Every structure is written in C-alpha cells, then in structure tokens.
Amino acid sequence: MKRRLTSLPLALPSLLVLAALLWPVIYALWISFTPHEILQPPGAEWSLRWYHDFFAQPRWMDGLRNSLITAALATGISLLCGTSVAVAVTRYHFRGRRLLQGAAMLPLFIPAIVLGMALLPMMRTLGLWGTHFSVAAAHSLWGLPLVLLAVRGALEETDINTELAARGLGANAAQTFRLVTLPMIAPAVGVGAVMAFVISLNELVMALFLCTSTIDTLPKVIWPNLRYTLSPLVAAASAVTVLVTFFLLAGVVLLHRRILR
C-alpha cells in the first residue's frame, strides 16, 4: 500500500498543535541569548551573558546541584522498586498480580498537587521535611511506574529458559538475576533510569511543597521569578534544564538503537 501524503485538513491542525508545543520552548531559548537587559529577543547580536550570570549565581548553582542530587536519589529508589516489582509481575503467576501492577502504575494517575500536599504533613511529622530524601522519595512515586513499564517489556521478551538454564547450572536466584537476567535487560533498565531522572529533574509541584530553602531544586528556584521578575536570566536557567534533558534523551535514543541491533 503506497502511502501518499496525508490529507491537508488532518495535517494542518496537527502541525499547529506540534508547533504550539514547540514554540514556547524555542521562544524562551531564543530570548536566553539576548544581549539586552529586558525581554527583547536578540536581534543581530547574540550573547551568552545571561548564561554567565546563571552559572555565577550561587543560588542558581545550588539549585542545579540540588536538582541533580535529588534526581539521582529518586532514580536509585525508582530503579530498586521498579526493577524488582517488574520481576515479580512478569516471572511469577500469583493471585493479586494484576492488582499489584495496577497499584504500581497508580501514582502516574494522581496529580502532583495531591501527592505533594499529602506528603508534606507526613514528612514534617517524620522530621524529614527539608531533606533531599523526602523530595526524592516523592519523585520516585512517578519514577517507579516508568521503570516498571520499561523493564517489564524487556523481561517479557527475554527467554525464561536462559534463567532456568542458569539455575540448573548451579546459580541461585540472586546469581541468576545478577549474571544472566540483568545483563539481558540492561538497556531497558537504562531507559527507565533516564526517564526517572529526567522527570525528577524537571518536576516542580511536588518540589514546591516539599523543598525548604536549603534543598531547593532548580525549578523551585526559578519559580518565584516566573511570577514577577521576567528577566532573561530565567530564560537562561530554563534553557540549561532543556539542554540537560535533551542530551539525556538523546542518550536514550542511542541506547534504544543498540537494543534494536
């Protein structure tokens, strides 16, 4: 069936939607290179002054650092939980399997506002309010389902006989997982890890509730400036996060190519 170009009435609104998605990001990126003091797009002259400003400010750099730490912690928790529950759900048949899977996916269906708001009082009572761990734990509620999705697919595709073979050869369950299963699903685990990392890096709402000034993540640092100070510095800070995200995702795509090889 030869595929001809899709009809115009379909293409037009779709392209508009895609453009609408992309345009604010591009516009903000464009502004970030402005040499002017105010929010005027760069004309002929492009400058990196705002990026210099951004990297020079301790508060912004602290924000970036906190974001990276939190994201790393969140990814760790997500990987631990997501991979193990994926094994449970794909390699075993037991009552409650469907329920467990649904429960693990549930956090994705809960808006961040509800999660953040519910976790704050608890973190406070536990004395964890203001630690990286609290924010990371909250983020891992979203990371867990993403890792589960990525790893589950890979586990279902691997041949279970290889695991049986390993057991017969003398490897116990832990050795089998470490020496056989894990290497086979490594690319999918990588994809899940990157997804969890990126989600945590850019997450704002839960951070709003759970961060205190010492552990403010970068989105939270940017936040107050969005309401009032529309300085190009904000554009530069946002651009940094976009670039980090972009490179991480590009890494995922390359990893994906390796899986398909």
Added chain:
Amino acid sequence: MKRRFTPWLWASPTLLLLLGLLLWPAIQLVRLSFCRGGGGRSGFGIGGSFYQPGTWTFDVYTQLARDAYFWDVLGFTVWLGLVLTLLCVLLGYPTAYFIWQLPRRWKATALSIVVLVKLSSLLVTVYGLKLILGDYGPVNRFLQWTGLTNTALPLQSSAIGVVIGETILIIPYTILLIWAGLERIDRALIAAARGLGAGAGRSFVHVTLPLSLPALATGTLVSLIWGLGAFISPYLLGSPQEITLAVDVQRQMFENLHWPRSAAEGVALLLTLALLVALCALPRRWLWKKSGLEAQAV
C-alpha cells in the same frame, strides 16, 4: 515456578514505597482535614502552629460548605477540567492520528518533539508562553498591527492564557496515549477493509476508530485527571478570577498556614476527581466492549 511468597518478596520494596508514600499520607490527609486549625501566622508557625494534632472537628468542612469563594473555585476547577479534557481530546486525537500515519523517520521526529517538550521543565513552556502572550509579546503586537485591538490584551493573565497553557502541558500525555493505542492496531485489518471496498473515510469510521477507542478512553481519563489538578498555568497565567482548587490548596498551606483547610480542599479535589472518573468509567466499559478488544491493564 511455583513458589508461594517469592513474588511478594520481590515486590516488597515497591509495596513499602506505595504503602508509606501513598496510602499512609492519604489516610493522614483525611485525618488532617478533621483537625482544628493552628492559628499560626507567618514564619512557620510562630504564634501558633499549622494545625492542632489530635483534635477532631467538622469545623473546616462546615466552613468550606458556607464559603461562596470555595464553591466558586470548585466550579471553576471543574469547568476548567472539562474544557481542558475536551480540547486535549479534540486536538490530540487528530495529532496522534497524523503522527501514526507519518513515515518512520518523521514519526520519530514528531514523537521526540512531544516527548522532549513534555519532559522539559514545565516552567520553560509556561515561561515561554508568558513571553509570547505578554503585553509586548508577538501575539499582542500582531493583534495590534492587524488592527484587531487597540491596546495590549492582558492575555497572560486571563482564562485564555490558562487554557492555552494547561492544554500545552497536558496534551502530550493525550497524544502519546492515543498514539500508542493506534500503533497497536493490526494494519492488516485496515488493509482488509480497504480491500473489501471501504474508502479511507469508512475504513476509519468502521475499523480504526473503534479499535482506538480504549486508548482514547484512557487518554480522556488522564487528561481529566491532570486537568482537574491544574496548578501551574492557573497560578502563572491566570488572574485572581482563575484560581483552581490546586492553587488554593497551595495558598492555604503556605500563605494562610491553615493546613486542615488545605487538607479538606485536597480531599474535595480527590472526591471530585473520583466522582468524575467514576462517571467516565461506565462509558469506558462500554467503549472497551464496543472495540472488541480484551481489557488490558495499563
């Protein structure tokens, strides 16, 4: 393998996480809504606290029920949620279909755009929108240039801004979910329909659309959930008329320092969510049946 509790052993970290960070806080939240307010003002509880633990009262709920402002906010939240869902589905389905029809390389590019924009900082998107819709931004300049308006429209502080902003934030989910559902359709079925004489339009109506209904249902559900919980766009792109429940929750928690009230509003939000989702569940069941596909766990 037939061991009895090994799978639960594997699942234990997740169970711990879900119980500790989902179930327990949810229970605590409901409990909190029945506490007395702390009367604390500024500075993290100086002169009072966020709430008085151990108390039991319906005060907060009666307060809310009598508060016209609360009902205004709730009304706007529901209205916004439904509008957003409608927009996301109406715009998202054609876009997903369009992407599905693209040749492979363009498909990957289009999907990357959607994913990248979604995963990038939400702030970039909203910030960019604020710039675009701002008084001196390109939209206003264009409108004034064409003579449609004389002065700058306060777009970045209006319902229009909120709707546009939140749609951009939510629609990637819708597009991706519907697209995934379309991808699962066996293309051979469509070829068969065409071979039997159905034109492009009819094969869509009779084959593609029904088979994509489950994904459409899920996409609608997700859009509704996120729409009701809208926070960022109303906060940044809305005037005081456009406050949603989510925004008010944050305000109660951090500005009024009245935690029981924010908890009660949170409970109200969850209940509204649950109610609307349940209302949608029935047609969803019907949609599954109509599509003829087995129900799959997400």
Added chain:
Amino acid sequence: MASVRLENLRYSFTGERPAVDNVTFTLASGELFCLLGPSGCGKSTLLRLVGGYLRPDGGRVCIGERDVTGEAPERRKTGMVFQNYALFPHLSALDNVAFGLRVRGWDQPGRYAKANETLDWLGLSAEERTRRPSQLSGGQQQRVALARALAFAPSLLMLDEPFANLDRLLRERLREELKAVQRRTETTTIFVTHDREEAFALGDRIAVMHRGRLLQIGSPEAVYEEPQGKLVADFLGHRNLFPVTALSESKAEAAGVSIVRPERPVQIGDHLLLRPEKLALRREAHNGAFPGIVRQRRFAGTFAIVTVELASGAALEVQQTDAPTPLTPGEAIWVEVPAAAVTVVRGREGA
C-alpha cells in the same frame, strides 16, 4: 554419573488433570534413557520435576542416593539442554560453557581449561568459541548448549527435544555426537522426544508416555516387537492393528479374516498386530492366503508399501521388498499371513 529413581511422581497444573500421573522408574548410572511421547503428554513437565523447576504434588525424586525432592535446581547437579538452546546472549560461547563452573567457584584458568576441553569433544573451532550465540548457526548453538550442560560433570543430563529445530541431516549428526559424548563421560541421561526414530536410535531404554502416564518401558527392540497396548503400538507407528473379534481353539479372527491363533495368551478385546514386513503377497490364490484388491502403492526407496483391501473391507498394509513388476491399483492379489507376522497387543494399556 549417578542413578536416578522416580517414585510415584505426581503433578498437576492448577485446576487441570494431572500432567504427570504417578510416574515411577529407575535409571541405571550411565544409561541413556529416552522418554517418547506426543506433544502434551507431560514429558517436558516430568523433566522439569526431575530438574527441580517444579515442585511435585506427590512422590519422590532421588538422584544418586539422595532424595532431592525438596531441593532447588541449583543444588541438584543436573544439566539441561533446551529446544531453543537458551544460551546466554551476552556471553561468548566459551563463557557460556564455563558458566556452570564459574558459579561453583572455579578459578578462571581452571574453568576455561575445562570449558575448552568440553568444546573439544563437540568439535567447535577456537574462533567459534569466541563468538556470541547470535553469531553461531543452530547446530553450533546446540553444541555449545550441550557443552555447557556437560562441563561441570552433572549427575544427570536432561535434554528436552534438543534437535527439533534442526534439519534432518544435522539432527542425525548431532545424535551421533551426543551418543559419543554420553558414552565417553558416562553421564546418566534422559532424552525427551516425540520422534520415535530418534528414540530408537539413541536410547539404551525407552519409555512411552501418554497423558502423564508411562505406558511401557524397555529396550527399543523389546518395545517395538512387543508393544503393550494399542496406544503404544499406534504411537510407535505400527500399522495393521486390528481388534480380535472372535476366538476359537485354533483360530483367531481379526480384520475379518480367520488366522492361526497365536501361542501367546489372547482374549477378545486385545489387538493383533500383523507386521507389514512379514506379510507376503501372491499373484495367484494360495492355500491360506486371503483375497483382496490392491488399492494403493507407495514407493519408499528400499521398499514399497502396498495397501490391500480385503474382502471383509479391512485395509492391510504389506511391505514389498523386491517387486519385479509393480502392482497396479485394482489388481487382484492374495495376502499370506504367516504365524511369525502376528503379535498380540494386550488390550489394557499399562507398563
């Protein structure tokens, strides 16, 4: 190298009829034992029970002198070879073979030496050993799988239809190599297959399995000559199986014809097997020969199978080794049934 004993082994998948139904047998140390049966008869399940991948509902498994019934697979010292090889895709062939030694704590030089030695037996070149499984052919992969299962000198080697994915020539060749290696290492082996030719060629003893039960155990010759029960006879490919319809002092009637009653005990309800290779064809009527019409002639290289329709309507297959002139369908023919051609197949299935 150890003996293996199964006692009253039972297993059912949840809510279904038993997949393994009261199976008992003993393997001598160093024996190559073939488990023969159609798909779904439970032979793969039986292997998994012996290997410890499934826990039996009842019964015992003993390897060597040890009762291993409750033990996990990794403690049983059994090697398993799968139909789809199940090689570790991320390891080279050599590393695959050395795996069993690695998890047992062998040091690197030791395990590579043993792995290489095992691969020598199976004829894999040095260059092939460095390749990943995806870069090897089906036959090579199966050799690696075999080497992997043998490298750590298991007490029991189990093969689950290992050659089913290979073409005929390769299958025959690997069969020979397996036999050679098994003899050399004296490894007790269970070989599961649905191909009777394979079972006959390989097994020191074979067992026919059906619906979870063992119907007959014996040497290939014994089982072929004296199948116990119609099921076994059918599965072994015997043709000309007819129920006994009448009996007298000296005659037995089957296939609508009356033949000399065999010496063995026979009852109504049993079957008589008239071996095609022992029946004779005659162009003219002969004393004791039964009249019939040639229906079909199938040429099979060294012989031909002629299907004859007797007056009673029964179809008899006769093997013709030298046929100066081929028979044409519709021709009249006479079939002789010598006493040596008749075997009694007892009515009740059972071992």
